[in-house]
Amino acid sequence: MRTAYTADQIRGAEHALMARLPEGALMQRAAAGLAAVCADLLGRVYGRRVVLLVGSGDNGGDALYAGERLARRGARVEAVLAGSKTHEAGLRALLDAGGRVADGHVVEAADLIIDGLVGIGASGALREPYARLAQEANAARGTVVAVDVPSGVDASSGRVEGAAVRAGVTVTMGAYKTGLLVDPGAAVAGRVELCDIGLGPYLPDPDVAALTGRDVDGLLPRPGGESDKYRRGVLGVAAGSDLFTGAAVLAVGGALRGGAGMVRYAGREAPVAQVRAQWPEAVVTLLDEPSIEHVGRVQAWVLGPGLGTDAWAHELAARVLATDVPVLVDADGLTLVSRDPGLLRRAAPVLITPHAGELSRLIGADRAAIEAARLEHARRAAAELGVTVLLKGSTTVVAEEGRPARVNVTGTPWLATGGTGDVLSGLAGALLAQGLSCYDAASCAAFLHGVAGGLAADGAPLAAADVATAIPAAMRTVAEAAR
Numbered sequence: 427m428r429t430a431y432t433a434d435q436i437r438g439a440e441h442a443l444m445a446r447l448p449e450g451a452l453m454q455r456a457a458a459g460l461a462a463v464c465a466d467l468l469g470r471v472y473g474r475r476v477v478l479l480v481g482s483g484d485n486g487g488d489a490l491y492a493g494e495r496l497a498r499r500g501a502r503v504e505a506v507l508a509g510s511k512t513h514e515a516g517l518r519a520l521l522d523a524g525g526r527v528a529d530g531h532v533v534e535a536a537d538l539i540i541d542g543l544v545g546i547g548a549s550g551a552l553r554e555p556y557a558r559l560a561q562e563a564n565a566a567r568g569t570v571v572a573v574d575v576p577s578g579v580d581a582s583s584g585r586v587e588g589a590a591v592r593a594g595v596t597v598t599m600g601a602y603k604t605g606l607l608v609d610p611g612a613a614v615a616g617r618v619e620l621c622d623i624g625l626g627p628y629l630p631d632p633d634v635a636a637l638t639g640r641d642v643d644g645l646l647p648r649p650g651g652e653s654d655k656y657r658r659g660v661l662g663v664a665a666g667s668d669l670f671t672g673a674a675v676l677a678v679g680g681a682l683r684g685g686a687g688m689v690r691y692a693g694r695e696a697p698v699a700q701v702r703a704q705w706p707e708a709v710v711t712l713l714d715e716p717s718i719e720h721v722g723r724v725q726a727w728v729l730g731p732g733l734g735t736d737a738w739a740h741e742l743a744a745r746v747l748a749t750d751v752p753v754l755v756d757a758d759g760l761t762l763v764s765r766d767p768g769l770l771r772r773a774a775p776v777l778i779t780p781h782a783g784e785l786s787r788l789i790g791a792d793r794a795a796i797e798a799a800r801l802e803h804a805r806r807a808a809a810e811l812g813v814t815v816l817l818k819g820s821t822t823v824v825a826e827e828g829r830p831a832r833v834n835v836t837g838t839p840w841l842a843t844g845g846t847g848d849v850l851s852g853l854a855g856a857l858l859a860q861g862l863s864c865y866d867a868a869s870c871a872a873f874l875h876g877v878a879g880g881l882a883a884d885g886a887p888l889a890a891a892d893v894a895t896a897i898p899a900a901m902r903t904v905a906e907a908a909r
């Protein structure tokens with residue numbers, strides 16, 4: 427499990443650790459780690475041009491001391507002092523080692539640019555001249571290494587207001603910051619290198635966690651020698667309509683690859699014909715009425731992809747949600763519950779899987795605001811609606827009250843294509859039917875879906891059906907990672 431923390435949590439841990447160490451020791455650890463990563467990136471340090479963008483706080487201090495270390499190894503180090511004040515001891519150390527102070531013009535020609543403008547002490551959008559320097563660093567040809575977080579990214583949320591440094595590598599001190607795992611922050615952090623400064627024992631419970639392949643492998647249900655198809659878990663899928671038949675096919679496809687013992691599909695005529703034709707493995711019930719009476723027992727339901735939002739769909743949703751098994755609500759199912767929130771009042775667990783647009787209807791927030799602050803809105807929805815929330819998008823977030831939010835680190839932008847969400851619903855539903863909690867089913871499904879997307883795309887466009895096909899390979903990949 428990779429864990430991440432807010433700026434306040436990091437500061438608290440730093441204070442506790444600092445109290446036990448000689449003054450400045452922590453910053454030296456940070457600078458040593460930072461300089462080592464930079465030296466690695468440079469290959470040969472001697473004679474290379476390194477530019478430090480130095481802000482007024484300790485983030486700038488880290489950069490100056492790292493600059494000192496590189497200067498002692500023969501690098502030509504120039505510091506652009508951007509703040510109203512400068513870490514004095516750090517600057518002295520740099521100058522003593524042969525470094526120089528320069529103006530912003532040097533950024534363009536640098537081999538390596540160290541972004542020490544702001545770290546966890548930042549508040550709001552970057553002010554000038556920081557914003558301009560960030561843009562110059564982004565336009566320069568040299569590798570950009572961010573200290574702790576890329577300047578312009580809110581360390582606690584991943585929010586970016588205004589300009590932000592786009593780093594090739596971020597060297598983060600002591601522990602991951604939440605903002606490095608959540609877009610838009612994650613998208614500009616590049617490769618994140620954790621620099622151990624001894625903070626571990628002082629860290630509180632994490633703000634967010636990200637599953638690794640090993641974690642997912644450990645959570646996935648596996649059939650034992652005694653298993654039969656019923657005991658492995660049966661999933662019901664209520665999806666598709668005469669207008670949207672594909673959503674039913676894709677959701678069932680995701681479900682069949684998700685390891686359930688059986689998938690029961692229930693729907694209207696046109697999707698029933700399609701599901702029958704595509705998936706002989708599914709047990710299909712044609713619904714003359716919006717009732718699930720004749721579908722047979724299931725351990726979980728997926729409700730909503732392509733279902734439509736008419737009175738018939740509403741009635742079917744009400745019946746599914748009146749059962750006593752976990753229900754995953756997606757797509758049109760979300761539209762139905764946003765119109766009739768009472769549907770979500772049930773004793774058994776609910777997992778909702780909205781994208782930002784669907785969540786905006788559920789909690790009355792602006793779509794752009796949700797995309798800018800995913801964690802905050804996913805958490806809010808979980809609290810207000812009393813459900814587990816899987817918020818889809820470039821960073822998928824899983825939120826449930828009383829547990830650290832989970833952030834998914836797998837996936838590819840090629841997944842941004844019609845129908846992949848339906849596959850995800852089927853997969854997550856299959857995991858629910860096998861007995862995983864909403865929280866684990868959602869986070870494992872997001873992880874595997876992302877890996878499957880990467881395998882299916884392999885650098886080129888994918889179709890949603892390819893993602894379903896790649897799910898078993900994704901499971902093998904996580905099993906490999908665990909070995």
Ligand SMILES: NC(=O)C1=CN([C@@H]2O[C@H](COP(=O)(O)OP(=O)(O)OC[C@H]3O[C@@H](n4cnc5c(N)ncnc54)[C@H](O)[C@@H]3O)[C@@H](O)[C@H]2O)[C@@H](O)CC1
Binds near residue numbers: 482486548573
């Ligand atoms: N204190 C220590 O011994 C250690 C400090 N560390 C470093 O220290 C950093 C935190 O240092 P600070 O608490 O001094 O804070 P920062 O250096 O992150 O930033 C604070 C300074 O930036 C200015 N500022 C804030 N928001 C701004 C904005 N939007 N535009 C322009 N200027 C802005 C503030 O006026 C203040 O002077 C960490 O991110 C990390 O890099 C770590 O290396 C661990 C050790």
Ligand SMILES: Nc1ncnc2c1ncn2[C@@H]1O[C@H](COP(=O)(O)OP(=O)(O)O)[C@@H](O)[C@H]1O
Binds near residue numbers: 839844845846848
């Ligand atoms: N930029 C992106 N990077 C990675 N994954 C993405 C990106 N955009 C969307 N996705 C993923 O693709 C899927 C799209 O689902 P959804 O929006 O429901 O589409 P649909 O309704 O067409 O199935 C989700 O799993 C989402 O997390």
Ligand SMILES: [K+]
Binds near residue numbers: 541543
């Ligand atoms: K920084």
